[in-house]
Amino acid sequence: MNGQGKAVRPPVSGPGSRQTSGRPPQPRPVQQSGSRGRVRHGNGASDKQREDRGASSHTFEEAEAVSGDATVRERSRTGGSGATPMRRPEPNWRSRADAAAKIPNPMYASNAGTTPMQQPQSLRSRADAAAKIPNHMDASSADGAYPGRASGRRGVCGFLSARRSSLTAGIAVLLGLGAMGLAPLTFINKQSEQDDMSTTVDALKSDQDDMSTTVDALKRDQNALKRDLDNERSRTAALEQRLREIVKALLSCAEGYTKRRGICYKVFNKQKTFTGAASTCRADGGTLAMPRDADTNAFLISLYKSVSDDRGFWFRLLDQREEAFWFGLHDQRVEGRFEWVDGSALGPYNSWSPGEPSNGGGNEDCVIYSPRYKDKWNDVRCHIEVNFICQANPGTYCVRTFS
Ligand SMILES: [Ca+2]
Ligand SMILES: [Ca+2]
Structure with missing residues (x-):
């Protein structure tokens, strides 16, 4: 053995050992x-x-x-x-x-x-x-195989349950101390917030005053504009009324004129010479009447008969004044060439009394209606004074009225 x-x-190390020098000892198998x-x-x-x-x-x-x-x-x-x-x-x-x-x-x-x-x-x-x-200490939390963890939790829960009242009291004391420590800070913060709110309220009041001033100014401007608007409305209404009157005047005849086929006629029961009668018609914006056709001639006869004062045969016998009416036909420029007062020629229509125009005495150049000549035309001297008939276009009198 x-x-x-x-x-x-193994070789023993020491002074007498033969393996103290040379190749080191190798481990035996x-x-x-x-x-x-x-x-x-x-x-x-x-x-x-x-x-x-x-x-x-x-x-x-x-x-x-x-x-x-x-x-x-x-x-x-x-x-x-x-x-x-x-x-x-x-x-x-x-x-x-x-x-x-x-x-x-x-x-x-x-x-x-x-x-x-x-x-x-x-x-x-x-x-x-x-x-x-396998090492149980390396068990993951997912498999829950580590037994020490459950026991540890039970121990912590037991500790907390046994000292619940103490922990509650401790937490209450800590909360109380914390509240006592935070109370001054809370008061300081509240005071700062109150100061900020006061500043903000003052700024808002100033803005409110400015806005009130602006609102008052705007109300004054609004009232002024409303007055101006009312004035403009009244002025516009007056202008519109005037315009309606003008339009009506333009479309109607002047007072005393009778409208027929777009022309206004008026009998002036004033005895004037031919020239004087023509001047009165021009003053009304018209001329002596110009019966260019039979209808107009018949209308003028009916018109002057409605205003004439027929004083009867005996009056006419005693009064030598001619009961007649001037109208706008004459041959003053060229004897025998009758023309209308607007310069146009007589034309084909006429209503001469038989034997007229006679140009009696060589100076009968103006034409009248005469009941003595059965309302036919007769040339007479222009300087005699008789009634006359004017004509004018509708609205012509407006030129005289608004000019
Ligand atoms: Ca004549
Ligand atoms: Ca005559």
């Missing part, structure tokens, strides 16, 4: 011969033990520390003679090593249930296996 142990024992092999190999079993311890304690350095402590304790037990524990193995050490080797480690347990020593693995493969081991 000791000879086999010496064959696998681990034999897979069970627990016996681990005991025979000495430091090889110790290495395996350190790996196991390292796996159990999750750090290789901790395993080394444990191994170092065991070595120190062994050296102190042997009196510090310099002999290594593998040179003089103690029964307790081997049993402890064997017991440690027999501790099942789930990180190295294979599916077949073999121990790590039965299936040699590299450190990397072991680390990979360890990474695949």
Whole structure:
């Protein structure tokens, strides 16, 4: 047993060792011969033990520390003679090593249930296996598999339930203190807001006064405009009334005139010479009447008969005045060539009394109606004074009235 142990024992460092110089010692391959092999190999079993311890304690350095402590304790037990524990193995050490080797480690347990020593693995493969081991501490919050969280919540809830009154009182005290601390600030803010509101109210009052002044001015302007509008309406109404009168005058005959076929006629029961009668007709905007046809001639005869004062045969016998009426026909410019007072020729129509125009005495140049000649035309001297008949167009008198 000791000879086999010496064959696998690592070289001891010291002055007499042949491996103190030259090629450094190489790690021997681990034999897979069970627990016996681990005991025979000495430091090889110790290495395996350190790996196991390292796996159990999750750090290789901790395993080394444990191994170092065991070595120190062994050296102190042997009196510090310099002999290594593998040179003089103690029964307790081997049993402890064997017991440690027999501790099942789930990180190295294979599916077949073999121990790590039965299936040699590299450190990397072991680390990979360890990474695949599910860790309850890493359970996500989604699956809710972590039992410590529920218990923690129950503990917090229990704590809060047991101290609800205390917490409530504490919160009330804090709120009261906060309210007492915020009260001055709130008062300051309220005072500042009140000042701002007062300034704003003053500005609004000033604007309101300005607007009231503007409204008053606008009302005055509105009243003035209304008065002007009323005046303009009255003036427009007066102008419209005047215009209607003018239109009516333009479409009607002057006072005393009778309208026939668009011409106004009037009998003047005033005895004047031919020239005087013509002047009176021009003053009314017309001329002496010009009966250019039989109908107009008959109308004029009926017109002067309605106004004439027929004083009877005896009166006419005693009164030598001619009961006659001038109308606008004469031959003053050219003897025997009768024309109308507007300069136009007599034309085809005439109503001469038989034997007329006679131009008696060589100076009969103006024409009259005469009942003595049965209302026929007769040329007489122009300077005698008789009644006369005027004619005018409708509205002609307006020129005289509004001019
Ligand atoms: Ca004549
Ligand atoms: Ca005559």
